[in-house]
Amino acid sequence: MYAIIDLETTGGQPTQDRITEIAIFIHDGEQVIDQYETLLNPGRPIPFFISQLTGINDDMVRDAPKFHEVARKIVEMTEGCVFVAHNVRFDYSFMKKEFADLGYNYSRKTLCTVRLSRSLIPGQPSYSLGKLCQNIGIPLNNRHRAAGDAEATAILFDRLLKITQQSESLTQPGISPADTLAAVDAVAPSGRQPKAAKQPSPKRVTAVQEAIKTALLPPNITPEKVASLPQEAGVYYFYNEEGEVIYVGKSINIYKRIQQHFAVDYKSRKSLEFKNSISDITWHLTGSELVALLYESDEIKRLKPLYNRAQRRSVFPAGIFLRTDENGYLRLYYGRADDHAESHPLIALGNQFKAKGFLFHKVSKFGLCQKLCDLYKTQGSCFDYQVHRCKGACVGLEPPEEYNKRVEEAIESFTFEHGSFVVIGKGRREDEKSIVLVENGRYLGFGYVDGEFSARRIGDFKDAITRYNDNKDVQQIIRQYLRTPHKDKVKIFR
Template sequence: MYAIIDLETTGGQPANDRITELAIFVHDGQQVVDSYTTLINPGRSIPPFITQLTGITNDMVADAPRFHEVARKVVEMTEGCVFVAHNVRFDYSFLKKEFADLGYNYSRKTLCTVRLSRSLIPGQPSYSLGKLCQNIGIPLNGRHRAAGDAEATAILFDRLLKITQESDAAEANAADTLARVDALAPAGRKPETTEKKPSPRRVAAMAQAIKTALLPPLITPEKVAALPQETGVYYFHNEAGEVIYVGKSINIYKRIQQHFAVDVKSRKSLDFKNSIANITWELTGSELVALLYESHLIKQLKPAYNRAQRRSVFPAGIYLKTDENGYKCLYYGRADARNSEIPIIALGNQYKAQGFLYHKVAKYNLCQKLCGLYKTQGACFDYQVHRCQGACVGQESPETYNQRVDEAIDSITYEHESFVVIGSGRRADEKSLVVVENGRYVGFGYVDETFTARKLADFRQAVQPYADNKDIQQIIRQHLRTRRKGEQVKIFA
């Protein structure tokens, strides 16, 4: 049994938007045997552009049932059925979220008619529901309404089932002809023909479609099976071959499986998944190298679906200046193109940077006023409660105060100015190198396991140079705190 479903919603994000209309057509493998359609009151206003697209207005849903009033009906109609939809992850994610809000775990096997159509009706210029139906002669009355789209999907699904039936019949006829030829062969003579195995039944075709429902429509199971279970970076390409996403993982196969298994969170994430036409990868051996290389590639290629590091994932930071009286002053601020200074540490936003600085002020008895955390013409608040030693009013000398500032800086920068991280290579006989010199990232590279070096310059010549930036500094700093077993850090004075 199959439940063919279509939803209309207030927007494209299951986490934030709600269902406004629902249609279910139950198909028994031969024909539609039941159907149900209802408007649903989403409990919120329908945006004008959605009304323009669907024709569903706020007045139309004002007296419609809430989702919790139809939830039992949905469960009962889809019980024991495969959940079928065009771009199934979108509709399925919305229903799962609505049920989750009611405290119910809604779970069904899924089948995507986009993916099945690409497999059984190849070569179509578009596999969107409207254009596909138009190109293969399926009537679509009431586009962008749940009943109209679900009915068209049901007809499409029925066509796809018949294609598998026709294929089975053709192969069965061919096998029957071969059997008759064999029967007419002279006694004792080995037939020249060979018996063909019967073709997979429709149930097998559907089982395969269900099994691969989580995959992007353009990605084959064979492509996923070929992915390495090793450390490296991976690329998602669109049909034109362009890189649309770069990622990294210590196990590329498992990470990409996770990509495909998650429910879609928005129309954009659905478009992203449907755009993936190929997957390539580069092994790095080292997790640190994978992190550094991913950051470099995102900034270089600017993939359409990588927003995190296209500019910087750390738009705020902690900075250092010296005031007119000789006091070193830590302060927080923006970390972007408008600020040419390189931060001591880059952080996710200014709120996090402020909180980080408050922590360092408390730990090292620094002055709130000198750190820009307490605006006053006189003494800071900590001085009044005897936590500040008076740098804000000149009672503590710059030399004494600056020693504690230096201690705070040492706690958030690289422990050593120049060092090399030696880690796993891409092969058993290879090592990876990450070089930092005078507090600046130089680059990474690979050497044979027999490689020996005495000077930092030897390591520097063995790596490919890459740009240093605040993201890279944060990656290295974080990795040094949690580096993996077997990695070495070689320190240079």
């Protein structure tokens, strides 16, 4: 059984928008046997541009039921059914969110008719519902209304089922691919000729079953492509249909990370568009997690992928900042980078918890004042002064000149602990090692050497690396990596 569903909403983000109309067509594999449609009161104004698109306005939904009033009907009607929609992740994400707000976990197998259409009716100029229906002769009345779109999707789904039945019956011994093509084309006429169906194996699963299994994948990404992904460290690239890189990522296990990309419920129309635009995936193995981090950073700066731009601002969302107070004392403090956009952090860190811990460590190591570092809120002296660990800057007993010297020493320690060093880590093969080289506090690049390679001079490592640009981001990446548990060897040069 299949529940073919279309929703109209107040916008494209399930986290904040609501459903304004729902239509459900129940298909038993042969025909539509039941249907349900209703407007819904979203409990909030419908934006003007949405009303322009759908024709649904506030007056129309004012007396309509709210979602909780029809929730039981939806659950009972779709029980045991596959949730079918055109761009199914959009409709399914909205449905799950509405039920989640009621404290109910709505879970159904899903099938995307975009993905199934690409598989069974290849070569179409567009797979949007409107253009696809136009190209293959499916009537689409009341576009952008739930019942109209759901009815068209039901007709499309019925046609796709017939294509699978025809191709499976015709691709038997004695039936030629040309006969199969003719039958398929008779069911699904289009401006472009679909390719002849491939001969299936006796154990072949149907295209519909395969579409259900792969519903989480982008429409243009095949299960074979996902299966070919390496379970190793490296950098991966998502491409659109024009061959442009639209996203660069990194992981210690490329296969698992990309599976996570595809498994999430999408929170906005933009994130759904991102997923649906992925048409190919490539990767570059690095062996080392640190090299993957550094190479990803360089590739994002070089390629400027569309869907990485916003992300780069949040890689290190917290940091340590510096200001001078009215008494001339240098004051270190931690905070969110977004809250201090007018100043750059002296060092950026992964989150505020790490930033606070980092600052506590520096206060202890350099004898700084907890109060002047915003770690001890008080009108009087800090706790360390009371136990004789603070020299009294918090109450003006230590002159600013003397206190500020230690603050400057602490700031100098924010750079690498050692000026010149090599991080030696895992290579791409068993007989290989990765190397990341820093000289006099400047990142030079990374490379690979034979597993038996040994060197006494830093110059020996220089010949083995590819040079990359030093910048604030890679400095932060190396610092943060070295502060976390790792199995790499750090070779220090004095």
